[in-house]
Amino acid sequence: MKILRYSKFLFALSLALVLASLVSIAVFGLKPGIEFTGGSILEVAYEQDPPSLESVRSQLSGLNVGLVSAQRVEERGVLLRMGDLSEEKHQEVLSALGEGAQEMHFESIGPVIGKELQGRAAILLVLALASIVFYVMFAFRKVKQPVHSWQWSLATLAALLHDVLIPLGVLAFLGKFYGVQITIPVVVALLTVVGYSVNDTVVVFDRVRENLLKKVGVDFADTLRLSLEQTFTRSMNTSLTTLLAVLAILFFGGGTLRDFALTLAIGIAAGNWSSLFVAPPLLTGKGKFGLIS
Amino acid sequence: MTAFFSSPLLPPSLPDYSKCGKVMGMKKWQVISIALIIVLAGVAAGFFDFSQQVNPQLAKLPGGPQVPEIPFRLGLDLQGGVHLVYQADLSRVDSADYDSAMEGLRDVIERRVNYFGVAEPLVQIEGRGDERRLIVEIAGVIDSEQAIELIGRAPFLDFREPKDGYEEIVQRNQQVAETGEGEIEDPFQITPLNGSFLERAEVGFEQLTQEPTILLTFNSEGAQLFQEITKRNVGKPLAIFLDNVLLQAPIVQTEISGGRAQITGRDFTVEEVRQLVRDLNAGAVPVSITLISQQAVGPTLGKVSLDQSLRAAAVGFLLVAVFMILFYRIPGVVSVLTLSLYGVFLLFLFKIFGFTFTLAGIAGLILSVGMAVDANILIFSRFREEFLGGKSFAISWEEGFRRAWPSIRDGNITTLFVAVILFWFGTSFVRGFALALTLGILMSMFSAIFVTRNFLRLFLNTRFGEFRWLWK
Numbered sequence: 001m002k003i004l005r006y007s008k009f010l011f012a013l014s015l016a017l018v019l020a021s022l023v024s025i026a027v028f029g030l031k032p033g034i035e036f037t038g039g040s041i042l043e044v045a046y047e048q049d050p051p052s053l054e055s056v057r058s059q060l061s062g063l064n065v066g067l068v069s070a071q072r073v074e075e076r077g078v079l080l081r082m083g084d085l086s087e088e089k090h091q092e093v094l095s096a097l098g099e100g101a102q103e104m105h106f107e108s109i110g111p112v113i114g115k116e117l118q119g120r121a122a123i124l125l126v127l128a129l130a131s132i133v134f135y136v137m138f139a140f141r142k143v144k145q146p147v148h149s150w151q152w153s154l155a156t157l158a159a160l161l162h163d164v165l166i167p168l169g170v171l172a173f174l175g176k177f178y179g180v181q182i183t184i185p186v187v188v189a190l191l192t193v194v195g196y197s198v199n200d201t202v203v204v205f206d207r208v209r210e211n212l213l214k215k216v217g218v219d220f221a222d223t224l225r226l227s228l229e230q231t232f233t234r235s236m237n238t239s240l241t242t243l244l245a246v247l248a249i250l251f252f253g254g255g256t257l258r259d260f261a262l263t264l265a266i267g268i269a270a271g272n273w274s275s276l277f278v279a280p281p282l283l284t285g286k287g288k289f290g291l292i293s
Numbered sequence: 294m295t296a297f298f299s300s301p302l303l304p305p306s307l308p309d310y311s312k313c314g315k316v317m318g319m320k321k322w323q324v325i326s327i328a329l330i331i332v333l334a335g336v337a338a339g340f341f342d343f344s345q346q347v348n349p350q351l352a353k354l355p356g357g358p359q360v361p362e363i364p365f366r367l368g369l370d371l372q373g374g375v376h377l378v379y380q381a382d383l384s385r386v387d388s389a390d391y392d393s394a395m396e397g398l399r400d401v402i403e404r405r406v407n408y409f410g411v412a413e414p415l416v417q418i419e420g421r422g423d424e425r426r427l428i429v430e431i432a433g434v435i436d437s438e439q440a441i442e443l444i445g446r447a448p449f450l451d452f453r454e455p456k457d458g459y460e461e462i463v464q465r466n467q468q469v470a471e472t473g474e475g476e477i478e479d480p481f482q483i484t485p486l487n488g489s490f491l492e493r494a495e496v497g498f499e500q501l502t503q504e505p506t507i508l509l510t511f512n513s514e515g516a517q518l519f520q521e522i523t524k525r526n527v528g529k530p531l532a533i534f535l536d537n538v539l540l541q542a543p544i545v546q547t548e549i550s551g552g553r554a555q556i557t558g559r560d561f562t563v564e565e566v567r568q569l570v571r572d573l574n575a576g577a578v579p580v581s582i583t584l585i586s587q588q589a590v591g592p593t594l595g596k597v598s599l600d601q602s603l604r605a606a607a608v609g610f611l612l613v614a615v616f617m618i619l620f621y622r623i624p625g626v627v628s629v630l631t632l633s634l635y636g637v638f639l640l641f642l643f644k645i646f647g648f649t650f651t652l653a654g655i656a657g658l659i660l661s662v663g664m665a666v667d668a669n670i671l672i673f674s675r676f677r678e679e680f681l682g683g684k685s686f687a688i689s690w691e692e693g694f695r696r697a698w699p700s701i702r703d704g705n706i707t708t709l710f711v712a713v714i715l716f717w718f719g720t721s722f723v724r725g726f727a728l729a730l731t732l733g734i735l736m737s738m739f740s741a742i743f744v745t746r747n748f749l750r751l752f753l754n755t756r757f758g759e760f761r762w763l764w765k
Binding site: 035043045086087090091102103104105106107108109110112113117120121124127128131132135136139184185188191192194195196198199200202203206207210230233234237238240241242243244245246247248249251252253254256257260261264 | 370378380437438441442445584585586587588589590591593594597598601602604605606608609612613616617620652653656659660662663664666667670671674675678696699700703704705706707708709710711712714715717718720722723726730
């Protein structure tokens, strides 16, 4: 298979993408959603054309609601992000916006809950990664030669970090320029990517294991290359069908699920890529990280 | 591709199977009946899932058979509603009584929420130690401002004595209730004694009979008031109201001084007594609550979200189906059939167990459709490989299933790990998603392996296997 001849280059490309994502995260920063910081979101729809965002801002100026941003959504909607509001403040805001504005969705979250969820999300991410690493170690426990079971799981972990960092890099970029936030649905999407992307890697590794037992290939690098060739199509197809489903959510599922689906889509694509071009190269070199030559 | 596939194709070695009239140890009729049973089960589940659409059609048939109708449960985000989180202030409560204080509060709030008359409101306690919260979910179209105001109010307990002419009022009320004419008059009037004078209520037991009783302890001011009230109402009922709802109206036996009273009799069960004590304490030692988070989804947005997510589900299913058929031909068709059954059975589970559909849950289900065919892809690819490698049609399938299994298992288990971990996260978005994903994965393993396998057996020993282009 031709594409595998460029695996060195493709691995380097992945490395570059990860670095770019890290830079993006460092420069733009991740914007946590109100679930994690406390604050409120109010979405209103107007029967007629909505007033300009400036006039909305001025309507709220005297209220001291900690207005963070105001943006247009859907056709006649306005989305306001504010500090967390008591119910009285919430009603004041609604009456300030006037009769024409109908409340579609309101969310106000106190800072206490935000702190709590922040901690829990971090624990979950670590827990998810750890459980998968251990599972891979367990599943490949019988393989000793030429790579030890902890090496399989280390390669998997590296691939997973790749799959999580790339969507995060994109989200940081989108956060800077389009106000996309790291909300709970986005965190859920990232965790799902972690759980799902490892599928692809496992499919490839399973085949490598099988071929190792059957002593296919002249050396380990050869075994790897053959295994990749054999699993290439199915690996692509499994990701593709899942991606199709995710794209359906992205384009037809509505605004609430958009960031969620976007994160999933990028993560699944990255996961497919890493299972073919990141994880296998990391296995070669008898314990040392090397590339397929 | 290289080495592996370049070997010349061997003719399919089917005869050894077809001659003995068995398909992998199974008789032909067994294979057919299993497939038939699966299809019939699918149709039955489908009827049940879409009872709303099916029943009007069925009614036209002779005898008008009907499928039992259970509606799907929709979450707040799909039908509109409010989700409120309250922090409870337990500083006035003894730490040993936290549990019962919260339960009392929940009962009070539940009663108030029921006042809105919406279907199945949810009021639940969360947290442990001195961090207690109350979660209130009210679905449907309600005035959230009014709801929040009503829920946040401190519970009000008061004692009321009979008006003059109590007996007559009660008799008249009975007549009104029977004839439906006239108006019901409240036979009780307000006294100055209320929950703030009650120190606590406890469960006690009658010494002789061991029957459960309720012990009330008033503070000194309350003791004074209670004595005055009991003095002028001996032989009459003294009503206890919580939030203007009558809890009990025990008859005053004697003037009671000293601020300690006991409510006995009427064959109280222990549970009834506990409930009453909780209610009394909710009024006596009110736990104040503050709203710390609220989520409100308007019914319009709920409807839009539902429509959009259903459309996304349809598109997602269609895309996956088209892809599978184009890429895998007959096995592709089988997998689409399996996928339909998968969807039908999954909806059936949601309906029969009353799981709630949320937006996140539907997203999880759509995602699981994409993942469900993964197992089939692994099996089909393996089959192709074996088939092209020269193995017989039947053996290639057996090998396909056998060899794809470790990958299917390992891959699904890791996703399952994450789904279970997500469930702990606890917020409703995450739970809905995690539940859908977990059920989806389990169901997809079943359908991809058991269902697909039984359908594919139909093709063994037939001439279908000879048309190689249909299979690769």
